[in-house]
Amino acid sequence: MLDSDALLKELLATFELEAQEHLGELSSLLLLLEREPEAAERVRLLEAIFRRVHTLKGAAHAVNLPDVALSCQRLEDVLAALKGGSLPLGLEQFDSLHGSINALGERLCFAQGPAAPAVPSPAAPHELPVAAAVPTDTAAVVREPSVPTPPSTPLTRPEPSTPEAVPAQPREWKTSEPRPVSPRPQGDETVRVSARLLEELLLQSEELVSAKLSSSVLHEELASLAGELALRQGERSRALETARKSVKGATGSEAVLASLLEQSCQAERHLEGRLRFLEKSAEKHQRSLQAMLDPLLEEMKKLQLLPCSTLCDPFAKLVRDLSRELGKEAEFSCRGGELEIDRRILAELREPLLHLVRNTVDHGIEEPRQRVAAGKSPRGAISIEIRLQDAGRAELVLEDDGRGIDLSRVKAAAQRVDAAPADVLERMPDHEALQLIFESGLSTSPAVGSVSGRGVGLAIVRQSLERLGGHVTVTSTPGVGTAFRLVFPLSFARIRGLLVQVGGRECVIPATNVELSSRTAHSEVKRVENRDTVLVNGEVVALVSLARILELKQSAQAAEGNLCFVLLHAGEKRIAFAVDQVLGVQEILVKPLGRQLSRVRNVSGATVLGNGRVVPVLNVADLFRSALFVEAPPAPPPSPAPQNRQVSVLVAEDSITSRTLLKNILESAGYAVRTAVDGADALSQLKTQACDVVISDIEMPRMDGFQLTAAIRADSRLSTLPVILVTGLESRSDRERGIDVGASAYLVKSSFDQGNLIEVIQKLS
Known part of the structure; x- marks a missing residue:
C-alpha cells in the first residue's frame, strides 16, 4: 500500500496547479463568449467552458474535495441550461457566471490548506446559490441541493438579505450537526452522578457502533448487487433486442417464450432501478446515523475524562514514604498532569505505574552517600511526563537519575530463568536485552525484599499495557539513570x-x-x-x-x-x-x-x-x-516454469490529477500501467503496443471515451479488449450509451471506490 499521506499531498499539489490552469482558462473563455456575436461560435465556447468545469469536477472528486465538486456540478447545471436555450444569456448572467468562477477560485485556495477536507469554506458575499459550499465533515447527510431550476429562475446574484446569500447550512443539516459547546459560565449548575452509571451509559452508547457498521455493510451489499446488475446491461439489451426480433416473425410457443424473455429483461431493469433507489436510501440512513452517533459518543467520552494529575499526584507521597523507609532521599515531580484521559484508562494504568515507581525507588535511586560519591545530589529525582503522541495515543515517561540497569546482570538473570537461549543472549543487541526485564520471574535483585525482588512487578506492567493495546519500553545508561516509556490508547474500547x-x-x-x-x-x-x-x-x-x-x-x-x-x-x-x-x-x-x-x-x-x-x-x-520462535518454511526449489505475466492497463484520462490517482492505485495493486492524455492518444498507443485492459474517461478532447470504445470494437485485432469507462456522467442514457458502444463496465466517479475498480479488472482480465 502506498504512503497515503504522501500520495494525498502529491495529488493535492498536482490538483492545485491543474485547478489554477482551469480557472484561468474559464475566465478567458467567459470573456471571449461575452464578446462573441456569432451564435455558432457561442455554442462552441459554451461547450468548451462546460468541458473545463466537468474536468475540474472529476479532479476534485479524485482528491476528495466534495464541496468543490458539488459547486462544479451546480455550475454544470446552469451551463447545460444555457446550452439548451432554456436560460437566456445576457449581461446579468455573465456577471453571475464570473462571480461563480471567482467564488470557486476562493474555495479552491481555501481547500489547499491542511485542514481543508474537514472545515467548511464560507461562501463569498457575491457567490451564487449554484456554487454553495458543502462542508466535507457534514456531507454525509444526503439532501436535495437548493439549486434554482434554470428554466424558471435566471442566474442572478442574490441580494444580501435573501436566505440564499447567507452562507448558513440548510435546515435539514442543523438537526444532525453537533452544536459548538460554549464556555460554561461561572455559576453553571453541576450534579453528582454515579461513576458506574456513567460507565454503563458509555458502554451502551459504544454498542451503537455495531449498528453503524451494519448500516455500512447493508449499503455496500446493495451497491454491489446494483453494480452486478449494471454489468449485465449489455447482455440484457442484446437479449431484449433478440426477443423483439423473434416476436415479429414467431407464432405459438415461440412468441410466448420471446414475450416472457422480454418481460424478464424489463423486470430486471426495473429491479436495478429499485436497487439503486434502495442503495441511495441506505447511504442516506448510514450517513445520518453516523452524523448523530459520532457526536454522541464524543460527548459521552468527555463525561469520562479526568486529568492525569488524579493518577500521578498520589505518587509524590508514595515516593517520599518509600524512600524514607529504605534510607534514601528522592523527590517526585509530574508534568502534563492537566491532560485529560478516560478514567478507565487511568484506572488500568494505576497498578503498572505503582510497580514502576516502587522498583525505581528500590532499584534505581542510590543511597545518599553513594550519590555524593558519584558526584550527584544526595536527593534523587523521579519524574513523570505525560503527553499526547497523536490523536489516538498518549505516552507516559517515568525517568530517574539513579544508577541505571546493569545489562550483564540482566542477561545472567535471563539465562537462569531460561528467558532465551545462551547463544541468542550473546548475539542480542543491548536495547533488546534491556526489554528482558519485563519477563516474568526475572529479577536482578540479589535478595527478595518487602518492596521488590520477585521478578513479578515488571511482568505485570507489560501485561497491563498489552491488555490496553499499548506497550512499554525501557532505556538506561549506567550511572546516569533509567527511563520507562508507556504508550497507551486514549480510547478504551x-x-x-x-x-x-x-x-x-x-x-x-x-x-x-x-x-x-x-x-x-x-x-x-x-x-x-x-x-x-x-x-x-x-x-x-x-x-x-x-x-x-x-x-x-x-x-x-x-x-x-x-x-x-x-x-x-x-x-x-x-x-x-x-x-x-x-x-x-x-x-x-x-x-x-x-x-x-x-x-x-x-x-x-x-x-x-x-x-x-x-x-x-x-x-x-x-x-x-x-x-521469534516460528521457523521460516524451507525455501522452495527453483522452478523452470515462467512467472505469471503482469496484467497491463492503459489509462486514458485528460485530467492529470485523475490520471495520477488512477495510475498510483493500479500500480499499488500490482498492475503495469501506461497512460494516455485522451482517446486519440490511447488508440494510437494500442496500435503499437497491446494491453490487457483499457480504462477511459468519457469527456475528453479530440476523441471521447464513447468514440474510443467504438473504435476499439471496430478493430478486429482489438475487438475483444475489455474497456472500463470511469466517468462523472451518471444519467441512465449515458450508461446505456456506454454499453451500446461496447463498454465492458461503467463506473461513476461520484460513487467511485478503488476496491470496485480492482475487482472489475480482475473479473475482466
Whole structure:
C-alpha cells in the first residue's frame, strides 16, 4: 500500500496547479463568449467552458474535495441550461457566471490548506446559490441541493438579505450537526452522578457502533448487487433486442417464450432501478446515523475524562514514604498532569505505574552517600511526563537519575530463568536485552525484599499495557539513570483496525501498530540467516507468515500472484507479516473474550463486524514474541516454469490529477500501467503496443471515451479488449450509451471506490 499521506499531498499539489490552469482558462473563455456575436461560435465556447468545469469536477472528486465538486456540478447545471436555450444569456448572467468562477477560485485556495477536507469554506458575499459550499465533515447527510431550476429562475446574484446569500447550512443539516459547546459560565449548575452509571451509559452508547457498521455493510451489499446488475446491461439489451426480433416473425410457443424473455429483461431493469433507489436510501440512513452517533459518543467520552494529575499526584507521597523507609532521599515531580484521559484508562494504568515507581525507588535511586560519591545530589529525582503522541495515543515517561540497569546482570538473570537461549543472549543487541526485564520471574535483585525482588512487578506492567493495546519500553545508561516509556490508547474500547484475511479467515490488527501494507513479488523475498526478509523503503525487515503463527493452513490464494504483507511495529521493533489479503480499515468495538478464555496467545479480544461475523482482534505484542520462535518454511526449489505475466492497463484520462490517482492505485495493486492524455492518444498507443485492459474517461478532447470504445470494437485485432469507462456522467442514457458502444463496465466517479475498480479488472482480465 502506498504512503497515503504522501500520495494525498502529491495529488493535492498536482490538483492545485491543474485547478489554477482551469480557472484561468474559464475566465478567458467567459470573456471571449461575452464578446462573441456569432451564435455558432457561442455554442462552441459554451461547450468548451462546460468541458473545463466537468474536468475540474472529476479532479476534485479524485482528491476528495466534495464541496468543490458539488459547486462544479451546480455550475454544470446552469451551463447545460444555457446550452439548451432554456436560460437566456445576457449581461446579468455573465456577471453571475464570473462571480461563480471567482467564488470557486476562493474555495479552491481555501481547500489547499491542511485542514481543508474537514472545515467548511464560507461562501463569498457575491457567490451564487449554484456554487454553495458543502462542508466535507457534514456531507454525509444526503439532501436535495437548493439549486434554482434554470428554466424558471435566471442566474442572478442574490441580494444580501435573501436566505440564499447567507452562507448558513440548510435546515435539514442543523438537526444532525453537533452544536459548538460554549464556555460554561461561572455559576453553571453541576450534579453528582454515579461513576458506574456513567460507565454503563458509555458502554451502551459504544454498542451503537455495531449498528453503524451494519448500516455500512447493508449499503455496500446493495451497491454491489446494483453494480452486478449494471454489468449485465449489455447482455440484457442484446437479449431484449433478440426477443423483439423473434416476436415479429414467431407464432405459438415461440412468441410466448420471446414475450416472457422480454418481460424478464424489463423486470430486471426495473429491479436495478429499485436497487439503486434502495442503495441511495441506505447511504442516506448510514450517513445520518453516523452524523448523530459520532457526536454522541464524543460527548459521552468527555463525561469520562479526568486529568492525569488524579493518577500521578498520589505518587509524590508514595515516593517520599518509600524512600524514607529504605534510607534514601528522592523527590517526585509530574508534568502534563492537566491532560485529560478516560478514567478507565487511568484506572488500568494505576497498578503498572505503582510497580514502576516502587522498583525505581528500590532499584534505581542510590543511597545518599553513594550519590555524593558519584558526584550527584544526595536527593534523587523521579519524574513523570505525560503527553499526547497523536490523536489516538498518549505516552507516559517515568525517568530517574539513579544508577541505571546493569545489562550483564540482566542477561545472567535471563539465562537462569531460561528467558532465551545462551547463544541468542550473546548475539542480542543491548536495547533488546534491556526489554528482558519485563519477563516474568526475572529479577536482578540479589535478595527478595518487602518492596521488590520477585521478578513479578515488571511482568505485570507489560501485561497491563498489552491488555490496553499499548506497550512499554525501557532505556538506561549506567550511572546516569533509567527511563520507562508507556504508550497507551486514549480510547478504551473503540479502535480503528485493519481487517485482513489469513488462512481463509478474517482477523483484525489494531491500526495503531500498522506502519504500512504492501505487495511484493515472491522472488523479492530473500533468505538472511535462515529467515525470510523483504525490502521495505530501503530497509531489510524480517518476514513471517501470520498463518503459521496462528497455526492456520495457508490458503492457495496466498501462494499465487504477489505476496501481500503488513508491516507492524511494537516499540522499536518492526516485522512484516505475510497475509492472504488486506480487506480494509474500519472502526471496531473490542470485546473481551470472557473468563473462560481470559488469555489466548496472540489474541487480545474479539469484535463483531457489520455483517454479523465474529472475528478475533490480534495481540501485536504476542505476535512479535511468537515470531521469534516460528521457523521460516524451507525455501522452495527453483522452478523452470515462467512467472505469471503482469496484467497491463492503459489509462486514458485528460485530467492529470485523475490520471495520477488512477495510475498510483493500479500500480499499488500490482498492475503495469501506461497512460494516455485522451482517446486519440490511447488508440494510437494500442496500435503499437497491446494491453490487457483499457480504462477511459468519457469527456475528453479530440476523441471521447464513447468514440474510443467504438473504435476499439471496430478493430478486429482489438475487438475483444475489455474497456472500463470511469466517468462523472451518471444519467441512465449515458450508461446505456456506454454499453451500446461496447463498454465492458461503467463506473461513476461520484460513487467511485478503488476496491470496485480492482475487482472489475480482475473479473475482466
